[in-house]
Amino acid sequence: MDRSVPPGEIQGELTPPCSKSYAQRALAAALLAEGESTLRNIELCDDTRSAMRCIEALGADVTVVDPHTLKIRGGLAPRGRTLHVGESGLSTRLFTPIAALAGVPLRIEGEGTLLRRPMTMMIAPLRQLGVEVRHRDGFLPFDVCGPLHSATVEVDGSVSSQFITGLLLALPAARGEFTIDVRRAVSTPYIDMTVEAAHRFGAEILHNGYTQFYIEGGQRYRPTDYSIEGDWSAAATLLVAGAVAGEVTLHNVSILSKQADTAVCTALVRAGAELIHEADRITVRRRPLRAFEFDATQCPDLFPPLAALAAACEGESLITGTSRLAHKESDRAETLREEYAKVGIEIDLSTPDVMRIRGGAIRPARVFSHGDHRIAMSMAVSALRSSGAITIEGAEAVAKSYPRFFEDLESLRVN
Structure with missing residues (x-):
């Protein structure tokens, strides 16, 4: 056009419009919360719609109450074997580790320019966590099969903080104890947003100056009434x-x-x-x-x-x-x-x-x-x-x- x-x-x-970064984090946390969450002040841009498709594929029930309000009944129980992330880089890196929580084979597929964006930073850390990973030379589609196991993993944060966000939201819901060592973290304000969103849904994440994160597994995300900022x-x-x-x-x-x-x-x-x-x-x-x-x-x-x-x-x-x-x-x-x-x-x-x-x-x-x-x-x-x-x-x-x-x-x- x-x-x-x-x-x-x-x-x-x-x-x-509302922050799509906060919206996607909130959608992921609502998926992992047993019970009904309400997300207010939400607007459905393409990236937010991609995240909605992902949580529905992973088991959430999403109800559109009005143009700016969603009700989400959480619970991780995949309805199929494929997540379609559209062109959303954040949804890709966010929902890949969350998909590994399910313990069944799942494929992450994208489209458009996303197919040319490298995802290699996810491969080694996921494997260190016990996840089976198959990929196309570091690009989508990715096939993953968990579950996630206790580990200390090293993540290259120099390209993007988005995969760190995915790990930080997934690991509290896994079993065990986890340490993430981050090399050359960039976009650290986005990591702050992730820690804040997790906290709003009842999960605690500790870190030492963005270089090391400590996550106790077995935490329970709580349903939340959450208004998303601009x-x-x-x-x-x-x-x-x-x-x-x-x-x-x-x-x-x-x-x-x-x-x-x-x-x-x-x-x-x-x-x-x-x-x-x-x-x-x-x-x-x-x-x-x-x-x-x-x-x-x-x-x-x-x-x-x-x-x-x-x-x-x-x-x-x-x-x-x-x-x-x-x-x-x-x-x-x-x-x-x-x-x-x-x-x-x-x-x-x-x-x-x-x-x-x-x-x-x-x-x-x-x-x-x-x-x-x-x-x-x-x-x-x-x-x-x-x-x-x-x-x-x-x-x-x-x-x-x-x-x-x-x-x-x-x-x-x-x-």
């Missing part, structure tokens, strides 16, 4: 839109959230935007923007909105952490360089782990999302300050995390 986004000012208030990844894009094209106020987002992408507030302030935050709302207003420096190693999903912010700044901005971008929905660093070149913005990737962006005028062009929801949203934000409309090919990619993104953006338009 093509989507043409014309330039223009924006002003108004929105509530971003998504800071979506909020980051909308706040950058306010900073470059007018003013935006967002509701149901707290700067005290454990979500990694709250760090966008630091980048916005460094760039010169006006930022006002209250208990559960935040406002950003456009001001003259200057080049900024920012380390996005722990929050790599911020690269696309930060590219849109840097493109609007006077001078050359420097964002570090590009090594985290190779295995996303696209090679995001190269994709950002390629697509922003089409609209007249130079992105330099010649320095290892560094993205340099020289701000300037945006020209109309036809760009491509590369099937990446965050690229599509980044280009739409930059279109607001273009000299003419930007057409985004593959704009439907936003459904992965924020299906109503374009409608919400249009609702803010004042001219």
Whole structure:
């Protein structure tokens, strides 16, 4: 689907969708809880739907009470032999160790860009835990058969924290005692989110500075009434839109959230935007923007909105952490360089782990999302300050995390 986004000012208030990261964690915990949990403030983007399919395949009964409320009766009792994770990297790495809890052979299948994303970090730790694993050269599909046995395992955390999340949620429900030694942990705020979600459902996880985790097995997840907070990844894009094209106020987002992408507030302030935050709302207003420096190693999903912010700044901005971008929905660093070149913005990737962006005028062009929801949203934000409309090919990619993104953006338009 093509989507043409014309330039223009924006002003108004929105509530971003719920955090799909918290939603998927909560769905997994609700599966493992015997009894009925209620999840509120949930929105069904593609990734959340993938997690719902997984928990239903693993035995949960899911009832849609209203568009934003689910009731889930938990209980691990697989109804088939296949989990379909769609294009969700988190669902893949989250539900693979949970599937191993079942003690029967299960296959994890994906589609689209996910089939090109490596999953090798799961193989050795699962085998150390006694799981039979078959795979396609480190890529999906995976066949696993548990159960999980007491062990000390070593996990490479340098590519993603998502598999660590899967282990942390699965192991409390296994029998035995477990230690996870993590090498080079990245995206540690996402690990904090996992520990918090497990705690909300009654499971305790201990750790020593993200390098070692201790999990006592045999814990019982408790059914919970859980309201999911707003998504800071979506909020980051909308706040950058306010900073470059007018003013935006967002509701149901707290700067005290454990979500990694709250760090966008630091980048916005460094760039010169006006930022006002209250208990559960935040406002950003456009001001003259200057080049900024920012380390996005722990929050790599911020690269696309930060590219849109840097493109609007006077001078050359420097964002570090590009090594985290190779295995996303696209090679995001190269994709950002390629697509922003089409609209007249130079992105330099010649320095290892560094993205340099020289701000300037945006020209109309036809760009491509590369099937990446965050690229599509980044280009739409930059279109607001273009000299003419930007057409985004593959704009439907936003459904992965924020299906109503374009409608919400249009609702803010004042001219």
